[in-house]
Amino acid sequence: MAGALPLGDPAPADGRLPDDVRIDPELDFGVYLHVPFCRVRCGYCDFNTYTSGELRGARQDEYADTLLREVRLGRDVLADAGPLRAARTVFFGGGTPTLLPAGDLGRMLDGVRDAFGIADGAEVTVEANPDTVTPEVVRELAAAGVNRMSIGMQSAVPHVLAALDRTHSPANVRTAVDAAREAGLDVSVDLIYGAPGETLADWEASLDAALALRPDHLSAYALIIEDGTKLARQIKRGEVPAPDDDLQADMYELADATLAAAGFDWYEVSNWARGDEHRSRHNLAYWRGSDWWGFGPGAHSHVGGLRWWNVKHPAAYAQRLALGTSPAAGRETPDAEARGLERVLLESRIREGLSVDALPSGARRAVAGLVADGMVEGAAAVRGRVVLTLKGRLLADAVVRALTE
Template sequence: MPALPDGEPSPEDGALPEWVHGSSPEGFGVYLHVPFCRVRCGYCDFNTYTSSELGGGASQESYARTALREIDLAARVLAQAGRDRPVGTVFVGGGTPTLLPVDDLALLLDAVRDTWGLEPGAEVTTEANPDSVTADSLASLADAGFTRVSFGMQSAVPSVLATLERTHDPERVPQVVQWARDAGLAVSLDLIYGTPGESVADWQRSVEAALACGVDHVSAYALVIEEGTRMAGQVRRGLLPPTDPDDQATKYEIADALLADAGLGWYEVSNWARTPEQACRHNLAYWRGADWWGIGPGAHSHVGSGEQAVRWWNVKHPRAYAERLGRGVSPAAGRERLGAQDVALEQVLLRVRLREGLPVAELSPAGRRAVAGLVADGLLDGRAAVRGNVELTLRGRLLADAVVRALTD
């Protein structure tokens, strides 16, 4: 797992600095991290734990009650800063949130609703594995107020799932999607491309299988083999080949073409939706710099905008998280305020990934001068640039990091 960022100490009472006090017109989201998995997949470096890794002082059974204490803390802190307001999006991620009983997930959502209220039409999402839900549990989630579920499909090919150490049967995916739709839930499927040993035909089969489920949202992520993971060790020992950027680029182009032909348009480099209303509003809030509070071990939070913002992150282990809240202190491990240069970089880094892009006028003078060259290289849309906006082409999406460097150097 990656280390927590460096930063200054966060106060034990969790109080926000004075520069972010006051009301804000920006949206407000809540992220709830459920850090449990039945098994740890070999490629995963998320902040998750199996039952054997928890140790004393933390458990799945007590987790929801522990997280309620942070919700209470957040309520006090935001009220003191004048930043409390109804919640527009809730996202329950992990880990595998649906390892918790539905009653626990409903308890957490009820606490968010009772504490801040939900905006009319609020988006409430939970992640799930295909083998961690039933028709009844999905119906109960919908009854509790969830509106959306994101299934970790990853692939439709058994050999690829085996390399990723995923445990579900790919034939179960259409069934759980239908159960979710029958319950009235919007459904997204997550896919991963570039797994060692995955052929182009394997990938096309996976995208087509996802589309055959009739979903209105698909996320597709290039596999990144992170240091410290079991898969990184397998690559280092020669048991698996490393990822191939050219292969991943080809597979991205295949996905984009298939999804577009099926009526799903890209709205962020790794995300496609049938309509703008079916885009994930919670993730859009991250990319657009809205306020959010992250509940749970290792969760990150952000309040304010630009240089008048603060972000912080919680201790990572569920045991340390429970211990701090049990003592009545904030679980935050550190926090930071970005300087002007960092803010400018992040604005470009995040917003250029969106189909809506960002205004050329918001770039630095050097960034504005770089636009023409990026258009000539086929990385930015020329017509959009004439209108005064920075928007990626398909080639630009494949080389988004290079575009960001050119716009911010």
């Protein structure tokens, strides 16, 4: 389970937004639907997820109805605050959304459609564990309106999957991809690099296996050791080695070169797509500061500059909604300085980059030094954009520090 929720102001029981929140009807609106269930807990994961033994009073078979109560509450709250906007993206994340019956996911999507509308051409994504995907499941999801599937491949190498506590069979990744393709869905695969015992050759094998699936989109994330996880404890006890920063940098460079040669373009530090039309529009909405409502336990939302987050445990979440009250645990409105920092953190990661005009005058002077150090593209800087080079992507945190100190 994830760490503590952030500190913030108390959220009202009715979920009402502050009177000074102004909704921009032209700003895209997205919906995130959190499904917090997993069969097993992966050793590296600190997401807000729960195995069957950790639910303590919450039931998976009642979850869709519980979440739909929050969807209806969200519609009422937003209708009071301004014009309702149809969702341009919907993302089922987790956890493992496909642990629920496809019919439950379809009902949840129908609830969003009834409450807000779903825009024509909207991107509707479901995350999936390969072992929970069958042709029948995918066909039912596609009929409900899902048009994109993000498959948690992580690795093609058995000992790397074991180090990550992943239980799926590599062969089932191909089955899941084929099922999604047959149903007409866009396909994304997720990879993780830098696991204990993983070599550069292992990583190359995983990249080659992923590309052999001919996905439309690929995410590759460096393994990060989160406090409180099983893997963090194993490293602290000396049972497995900590990730090697230099090896992870080599793995990133190999991924970027391999994917570029296969026709993929990077559009965010950890994400590549086979053409702009296959970029994850939902995730781009986060990086660009659009509005979204996150439904589900522990989910975070952002509307009109206000941020809030729900109680974490599914039982507490269900109890609040059964009583007709908001599941929000707290909220905050970041000040101008915090918003500026967040904009640098997020927009500097994407291919279009960050506008130099968005930086304070002192930070603008740092751009020339970043160009000289080879971390920011010189031609883009001349056009008024901060765009990371390959070196800059490897040292993205250092770029952010230079632009915010």
